Amino acid sequence: MKRWSRRLRQLAGGVLELPQDVVLEVPRITMIGHLQMYIENHRGVLHFSEKELRLLLTNGQMIVSGEQLVIRAILPEEVLLEGRIGGVKFLETGPQGS
C-alpha cells in the first residue's frame, strides 16, 4: 500500500508540476550564503549546540554543521538558523520508513 501511495504521489507531482516538497514531505531549505538558513517542513529538534543542529524529518534526519549557530526563530514546522554554516547532511531511514 505504502509503495502504491508513494508512486501515486510521484506521478501526481510529475503530471501536475507541483513542487517536490509539497508532494513528498521533504524539507524545503532556503540559504542566504553561509550566513542564514531557513528550513521548512521539519518534525522537531533532536540536538542543538553551537556547532550542530540536528532536525527530525518525515523520512530520517538532517544535520546542519557550522559555527556560532543561533536559532533566530522557531515554529512547529519552520526554523530560521543563523551563524557560519559549514555543511548539510541527510540521514535517511530507508525508503519504506522504519
Next chain:
Amino acid sequence: MRNGLKEWIDGHVTITVRGKRFERLLNMAIRDGIRIWNIRRVGEDLTRCDILIRDYFRLRPLLRETGCRSHVEGRGGLPFWFIRLRRRAGLAIGASLFFLGLYMLSSFVWSVEVTGTRHMDPQKVLLAAEQVGIKEGAWKVKLKEPLVLQKELMSLLPEVTWVGIDFQGTKVQLQVVEKDAPVKPLPTSPRHLVAKKRAVITKILPEVGKSHVTINQLVEKGQVLISGIIGNETRQQVVSARGTVRGEVWYVSETSVPLTQNMYRLTGENQEQQYLLVGPYAVQVWPFNKETFVHAESTESRFIPSYAGYTSPIGWKTVHTAETEPIQRKLSVEEATEIAKRFAREDILRKAGKDAEISDEKVLHVTTENGKVYLSIHFSVIEDIAVEQPIVGAPQPPADAGKP
C-alpha cells in the same frame, strides 16, 4: 515569522536554561505555541533564549517536566519601561509638566512689534492695539479673528490706510501703511480760457481772471472767454485764469438701425464638463462624450488651490455650456426710431464730454430704405466749452507788471 513590535509591546525576557533535555523542552514548547527566539548554546547544558513574558509562565510546567531550570537574565519591552518609569515618577511628571508649560506659555503674546511707520509714533499704534486686546501677556485664545482685529484697529487709527496683523508664534507683528498726504494742486502757468467749440454761452463763472463774454453771446472756436490778463492799461498782471463756462452747442447726428435683428436665445439644453488641470494641460474627466451644439455659450470656473503664495500645479475646471439658437426679431419703424434716438444720444454725450446734458433734441428726417431706418437728429447740448490756452509773449514777470 517574527514580529518585533509585538515582542516589544508585550515585553520579553532573556532566560538561560540549564538542563540536559533542552531539545525536548524546545519541541514541547513549540508544540504548545510558545514563541522562543534567539536560541544559542552558551555552554555545556546551558542555553540562552528570548521569550515573551506571558509565555514564560506557560513554560514553567514544561521545565519541571523535563527537569530543567531557568534563570531570568534580562528584561526588555514596554511593560518593563513602565515599571522603570514608575520608579522614577518625578522624572515622568517633570517631563509632562515641561511640555504642558511649554504649550501654555506659547499660547500667550510675548511681544508686539510695529513696522512700517514713517511719520507716526509706533507707540500710538501699540496703544490702539492694546485697546483691541493685542498686548504683551494677552492670551491668544481670547483674541478675536485677525480680520476682525484688523478692522477694529483701522477704525481706531484714522491716519492709517491699512494694518496687517500677523501672529508669528508668541510675537505679533503689526504692519502699518500710512496714508499719504493729499496731493497739492500743481501751480499752473499764466493762461486764458478759450472756447473749445462754436457755442452760445449759458453760464459763466470766472474765479480768477476777467470775463470777456456774457450770457447768450455766440462765441467762435478759439475766442477768449476768461482772460488771464487783468487790470487796466496802466496796471496789468498776468494770472492763471480759472472758472466755469458752459455753452449750448448744436450737433446733427445721423444714425441708421436695421429693421431685422439677429439675436441668440437660450434653448435650455446645457451640459457641464469637468476637467483636471495639470500644469498647462486640461484633462477631460467627466463626462467623456461631449455634446456638440451649433451655437453655444460657455462659461468656465477654475479652482486651483493656493496657499501663502504657492500655487498648486493641480486644479479643477468646470465648463458650463448652454445651447443657444438664433432668432430674428422684426422691429417696427417706431421701435427702430426709438433705438436710433438712444444710440444717437449716447454718441452725442460721448462726444460732448462729461457733465454734458442734452437740453433739446429734434428729429429732422426719417427715411426707411433697404430694411433700415435712417435718422438725422438735431441736438442742443449744454456742455463745458472752456479750454486752457497758455499766454505766450505776454509781460512775464508778474512782480514787474504793476510798475511799467
